[in-house]
Amino acid sequence: MNNIILKIENISKQYRLGVIGTGTISHDLNRWWHRIRGKEDPFLNVGAVNDRSQTSDSQYVWALKDINFEVQKGEVLGIIGKNGAGKSTLLKIFSKVTSPTTGQIKTKGRIASLLEVGTGFHPELTGRENIYLNGAILGMTKSEISNKENEIIEFSGCQKYIDTPVKRYSSGMRVRLAFAVAAFLEPDILVIDEVLAVGDAEFQKKAIGKMQDISKGGGRTILFVSHNMVAVQNLCSRCIVLENGQVIKDCGVEEAISTYLNIGEITSKFSRKNNSEEKAVFINDIGLKNDEEKALNIIKSGDNFSLVIDVKSKRTINNIVIELGIDGSNGERLVYLSNQLIESIINLNEGDNKIKVAINKFPFLPGDYALTINLKEKNGTMLDTVKNEFRFRVEGGDFFNTGKLNVNSRGKYLVAHDIIKI
Incomplete structure (x- = not known):
């Protein structure tokens, strides 16, 4: 129990369709009147399932519904699912960008988030200045940032442009610098939402290697959302699969990837x-x-x-x-x-x-x-x-014409061959 760094209990998030905010003034007043009388929110019992492909008669939708799981210290947890499954909403709740409608999250330690490219960066400030700004947002002291400054710059690969305003950076350069800040300033929990997809292949390989180092060597926890199943397979030790705002699988990586790929009907x-x-x-x-x-x-x-x-x-x-x-x-x-x-x-x-x-x-x-x-x-x-x-x-079929299915084959392909003593 002492090794649990993140615990999610009955997390749900409800949104009102077509309206910015929680709803109308009358709905907010209704909520307030129920709350001061010690009664449950009257709108928690309504709302459609978060299936973006279906129309709904309800004004409310559950982006997340009754999410429960625990994360161990040093674990790399993959969160996968189709577009609109609720992955980004869940990470925003972890990062306290938004609050859950019901439930609670218990954490130990500092959380750093990479939810969007260049989040927390000021376009008019230089890359070096944004390292200090972003580090302060993540809760680091100036001395902590100074001690890691050279490592951050070197890892980002933006040495030439580090004293140039980031408004002149490409999206790939911004995510390189943002990832370097979050990774080197040693948060206890690092939350990453698909941002590595912006970087090139060389940087993605470098970033995955760094995440493996900080999880295994540093004992820090990573929550990783991606549609790149190769990256998930290489990095994660466990996955949860979301569909329509609910956890449908909490298991090993291979089983989770298979479940993810089979969401929806396989048809010929x-x-x-x-x-x-x-x-x-x-x-x-x-x-x-x-x-x-x-x-x-x-x-x-x-x-x-x-x-x-x-x-x-x-x-x-x-x-x-x-x-x-x-x-x-x-x-x-x-x-x-x-x-x-x-x-x-x-x-x-x-x-x-x-x-x-x-x-x-x-x-x-x-x-x-x-x-x-x-x-x-x-x-x-x-x-x-x-x-x-x-x-x-x-x-499986009788590829080798032996009367046996190729159920024990390894690798990616089957190749006709002979093995004989000469």
Whole structure:
């Protein structure tokens, strides 16, 4: 119990739709009248679930509802979920940017937050001056900041511009400096909300390494929100998964990532409507078919299958470029396919077109995958794109023709091979 640095008890946050603030004057007076009589807030019993894709008859929505969990000292907790799940609201409550409607948070030690790029920075002040300003906001003394100043500047990589006003910094430079201040001024709890996505690949790697050092070596706690599952996998020791403002999973990283990726139905059929009358080319449907041209729901490792793409075009376009990318469970690009690589010429006719992408002996391990398709003109002009909206599932198959499923395989791909004594 003494090792618990953060405890969240029955945290809920309610907002009123369409209005800035808690509601109307009459609602606020109603709340006040109930409170002075020692009664419960009358509006806590109303409110819709936080599902942004659905309309609601209620004036109130629960951005968070009955959140409970504990965080140990030195733990790196990942908080993941789809857009609108309540992640940023939860971190703002941790950071005391906003207060919860119900529940309480118990903490031990100092909290530093990186919720938005350049939060706490003054654009007219130089980078060096903002180090002291931001450090003071985080509760550090001037001597503490001075002792770490050179390390902060070196880590940020902004030495050349450190005496230049930050209004002339790029967003990446601002987040570098903001992260360096928060990391080197040694808070007991560091709260990070997706801001590292602004930095380049080199800085993200550097920042993740620093967070690992401060959690393992310094024994400090990190709450990390990101849609980058590779970063979550590399950094976090545990994850909670949020959906519609509620915790649906509190578990290990691999299980949490799998749950996150499976939120929503995995379907092998994709279709959409063309809402733009001006769009000349539109990807209308995508489906999976086997060698007998029958629709597939699930692919097995080692299967032959085809992606069939229905494309509507308002004009004839010769020699288009088709690019396909298959992403894995962590969001990393695993395969890139293109008709340019195999020198296949594809022309679009006016009206309906079907494009078939045949894949033989699919080498992927069981899991869930997402497909991105780009259609371009030969000069590179984008005609239409479908980005990670089509997802499909792979199950174990007899890839090696041994009569056994490849359930014990490791790595990312299956490769046909022989091992013999010579």
